[in-house]
Amino acid sequence: MKASRPIGIFDRQYRTMTIGIMLVLTTSAFEGLAITTIAAKIAQEMQGIHLYGWIFSAFLLAQLVGTLVMGQQVDQRGIFNSILVSITVFVLGTVTAAASVNMYMLIGGRVFQGFGAGALITCVYTCVTLYYPDSLRTQILAAFSMAFVLPSLIGPYAAGLIASYQSWRFVFWMVIPLIALALLLTYQSFRDLQRNQQVTEGRRAVDSKIGKAILLSIGTGMLLTGLGMMTKWEGIALAIGGLGIMIPLMQQLLPRGTFQVKSGLPAALVTRGLYVACYFATESFVILGLTEIKGMAAAIAGLLVAAGSLSWSGAAWLQARLDAKDRGTGRKQRVMLGIGIMIGGVILVMLALFLPGTGITLILISQIIIGFGVGLANPTTAVIALQYAESGHEGKMSANLQFVDSFYVALSIGVSGALVALAETMGWGISTGILMVLTLQLLLVVFSFLSSLRISVLIREEYQAAGQQIDTLPM
Secondary structure: OOOOOOOOOOOHHHHHHHHHHHHHHHHHHHHHHHHHHHHHHHHHHOOOHHHHHHHHHHHHHHHHHHHHHHHHHHHHHOHHHHHHHHHHHHHHHHHHHHOOOOHHHHHHHHHHHHHHHHHHHHHHHHHHHHHOOHHHHHHHHHHHHHOOHHHHHHHHHHHHHHHHHOOOHHHHHOHHHHHHHHHHHHHHHHHHHHHHOOOOOOOOOOOHHHHHHHHHHHHHHHHHHHHOOOOOHHHHHHHHHHHHHHHHHHHHHOOOOOOOOOOOHHHHHHHHHHHHHHHHHHHHHHHHHHHHOOOOOHHHHHHHHHHHHHHHHHHHHHHHHHHHHHOOOOHHHHHHHHHHHHHHHHHHHHHHHHOOOOOHHHHHHHHHHHHHHHHHHHHHHHHHHHOOOOOOOHHHHHHHHHHHHHHHHHHHHHHHHHHHHHHHHOOOOHHHHHHHHHHHHHHHHHHHHHHHOOOOOEEEHHHOOOOOOEEEOOO
């Protein structure tokens, strides 16, 4: 008897949703990768290099709030309604950023963009939890990396060319028709999913976590602003006040046991937050380093960094194949291997930027290595975390994932921006500031590896027999 072919994410019952959410992510990825390339030029043109880190941090802190808001609302109002709200807010931010006349208006636009993006990605992760069985989740999360391939190939380079020969404003304007196309193509798929979604009935009051997230963003903003002004007493006061707000709120918003890196979900989230923070902060400041230290054109620098996105995609597909082969039992080992590779990648980034005589080749290799490492680890930690989602509360677990991604990255990039601003204020030069930034990222990824030792994995029996219960590996 001929063996049946394994079900895949592009089979008939999953194809439309798979293509739809990949289009949504492609649009978001294009904007994110393009901004990384042109941020240095924007800051220079608007005479706001001291606010460079806020181009990213404002987006990410608002993304944190959008994540938690939508994590509640998607379970109560349905996936389709939530997608429409998310896209509307994102478009409003994009228009504001494109029309900005100074850095403060630009940062305001990035706040709206961040809120919309956080809400949108939470919706996408909720789709994964609702629509796909566990045995297909590594495949769909690997497919997400493919949504970054085209943007990573053309986004950074195209953004650099547009900013050099036209205006960086066009990079924002061109995102709007892409969003419209993505919505047009996914409209029916999300409507169909909402009809079948188990919507939580009852109260629709604002969750207390939302207010706490807003306060956490304010406290983090105070800390980051204060760090950039550490030579003044006002800066020290702001930083201390920000920490005083942040620490108790973090204890309340993160899952219990996160500060202690307890085995299970807390360890998985801490591990993910630290290496994701390292990756995105490194990529953001490598562009600045290549243009300021190596004197490269923004378009070429963006193209080199794009190599990391491509290797991320390749590694993500590799881990999906390995996951199918070992039925999920090797997930912890793949996370640890990916983070170990990232450690080597960050060291190579530092050598590529600061060793005399190094050229494009070493920079390219460093990006490929660090991208491969994060590609191996990232879909895997997402699958591990999503297995802890309770029925009817999938949006909350999706929000947990996006919370750590947004908050850790925002804090890392914000502190990094403050280090660059401090180096400029003290007269140390921008190269010293970037060296301090990369040293911080190396420490983060080393701590991520240590916390990964405490990850535990749930294996669903659908790999072996559909409909059976979950076996738990030793914690």
